[in-house]
Amino acid sequence: MAEIEREAMEYDVVIVGAGPAGLSAAIRLKQLDADLNVVVLEKGSEVGAHILSGAVLDPVGLDKLIPDWKDKGAPLNVPVSQDNFYMLGEAGKLRVPNFAMPPLMNNHGNYIVSMGNVCRWMAEQAEELGVEIFPGMACSELVYGDNGEVKGVIAGEFGKNPDGTPGPSYEPGMELHGKYVFLGEGVRGSLSKQVIEKFALSAGHDVQKFGLGMKEIWEIDPAKHREGTVTHTMGWPLDGNAGGGSFIYHLENNQVYVGFVVHLNYKNPHLFPYMEFQRFKHHPMVADLLKGGKRVAYGARAISEGGYQSMPQLEFPGGALLGCAAGMVNVPRIKGNHNAMLSGIAAADAALAAIKAGRGGDLLGGYDTAVREGEIGKDLKKVRNVKPLWSKYGLLAGMGLGGMDMWANTLGFSLFGTLKHGKSDAEATEEASQHQQIDYPKPDGVLSFDRLTNVSFSFTNHEESQPAHLQLKDPSVPVDINLPKYAGPSARYCPAGVYEFVSEEGKDTRFVINFQNCVHCKTCDIKDPAQNINWTVPQGGDGPNYPNM
Structure with a gap:
């Protein structure tokens, strides 16, 4: 040409x-x-x-x-008024007292905003x-x-x-x-x-590390709204399957940001980050907050988590x-x-x-x-060892050691020097045969939603006649390698339902890329075990149209 x-x-x-x-x-x-x-x-x-x-x-x-x-009218309208941190079990919660948290975790002077x-x-x-x-x-x-x-x-x-x-x-x-x-x-x-x-x-x-952040905006019952309240949780439903946690931020106009982060170094390819997020909303603490409210927006984005040593x-x-x-x-x-x-x-x-x-x-x-x-x-x-400690020792021990190191860093030293992250998130994925499948409850359409319904609340649109911006380096890999070896993880790690394996009687299994659904989170480019998916830009203006995320 x-x-x-x-x-x-x-x-x-x-x-x-x-x-x-x-x-x-x-x-x-x-x-x-x-x-x-x-x-x-x-x-x-x-x-x-x-x-x-x-x-x-x-x-x-x-x-x-x-x-x-x-004076210039920056939209920083909701100062943080209260900080909460909880460890969740399936039906209960344990609050971590604020005095136990390192000073850098204090949100005093910060603002809940739409970026x-x-x-x-x-x-x-x-x-x-x-x-x-x-x-x-x-x-x-x-x-x-x-x-x-x-x-x-x-x-x-x-x-x-x-x-x-x-x-x-x-x-x-x-x-x-x-x-x-x-x-x-x-x-x-x-x-x-x-x-x-x-x-x-x-x-x-060091190698860069990532998480997948998913977020919904909810309009809730004014009686339950506490403007300026910031809540973070760890534990259920992820428990030992993956690192991560949630955030719940009360902004103005009876709106609440409900978000969930899954660290992408999880081993079990059966893990379904989006469904972990949906399940989280059924915890009694969260379900009670959202009951009677409505979700008005959804989106997802990868988060860089490697920090100081990975830059x-x-x-x-x-x-x-x-x-x-x-x-x-x-x-x-x-x-x-x-x-x-x-x-x-x-x-x-x-x-x-x-x-x-x-x-x-x-x-x-x-x-x-x-x-x-x-x-x-x-x-x-100051926080360079928190992620490696979580990854190496799991939630409770990792959080305890990470907290101690953050406290030490406020005094100008570290207990561990600078720890390494180890494998990339793609390399961390293990074969499906080494892990149990995970049974996820079906979304109820009230608190939890299927992916395609939620993607409609990201207002995503791609002009369909353009080339797919999600490119496979080798088109045979998804069906020939990722499906038998890793149970086709792209069908689960994508929070927008872009990838699916289609099996029809009498025909070979096909790998389908529904690029029109893509919310530009980049998870596929990061987590694919074979590093076979290359995320490129679609034509300008396409993708999500987030109103006030």
Whole structure:
């Protein structure tokens, strides 16, 4: 096929992803120099459409970026008023007293927010400063310069046929070039994955670890609503099958965020994370809260959990990784948005210094060090052993040891040094023959729901005639290897029902990819035992349309 000719636009900095990291970088750049040309490209139909987070926001990043955010109307309206932590059994609960929790776990001064709405507000602040923001522009390829550096991205390619050839309404998109390109795509971004591999950015760093976070928004009985209350749980229903836990956050307007996280290093391929979430809502404590209410939204997203020791090198020739693209989540706090903002600020500071010095296309210099030795590094270093301890010793012992280490870190030392994570989440999956199947109750349609019904509450849409953005490296692997060896785990680990094995009498079993259901969580790219699924971007604007996740 002949090489496609595209128009090119030149910028000082090109930013991929209008999340908290990318928008913070854009705002900071224009604060530092109003004459810089800065563009933000967002694959969602609007800013915030693909943002899903808990979220209890530590405002430290916002304080640094826009100190007068309250006066400017930032949507941080619900300060945390109460912190609860419970260990759950099937029918009961045990509250962990707040005084036993390390100080860093205290949510005093934090806010329950919709990060989608926070990002929408941040986009308004960025545009007032002169940042160009283009939603509905998926960045499908990187553009490299003469010396192999990242020079830009290709964005806005539309109208391909299912086989990848240009269709009758094909639009080739544009090349957007920058002196530096910032990748703020979030967890397991498709371009970030490419640069990490191409430039060996993970060399010398620990393997990255992940969790799957699922979330519903409920409108509940006003008599049960406690605005500002934050509740976290561990234990049932996961018990020994997997690590993870829940969050229940009471925001305004009688709404509650109900979320569930499953660590993706689970061994049993029969585990069904989505159904664990649905089962959780039948615990008496949760069922009583939700009774008489209604679910109004659903979504899912992978979470980076490797932390301090898993962050790759953050600079590459021509650009940098921001926020969750590099894995900056503080796992025990279930918080990464503050670090995403701080990383955007640090990258902008480094880029301005480089551009003022007449540079471009090289390593930024100073950004990686600023992250590791600054506020982000200090935040992540304190909790670096919590995840490895959970994984090695299980819930109770791991939580106890992790808590002790966090307490020790408040005094400036660690009991364990820096522990390693071991296997990747894909490698952690064991053969089905080594494990029992798990019997999950059928959803009742009141508290618990089947996947496809819930996906309709993510308002997901993909134009059906485009190529599937979920690509198999070897089409034979799902049926020939994953089905007999691992009982076809993709039919369960996907929280949107994208993958299914179809058996019809007299015909061979088929592996079907319903890419239209995809909520862009990236779990398949992470957990597939053979690492055979490659998540790429669909055309811009497609995917979930989260209203206020």
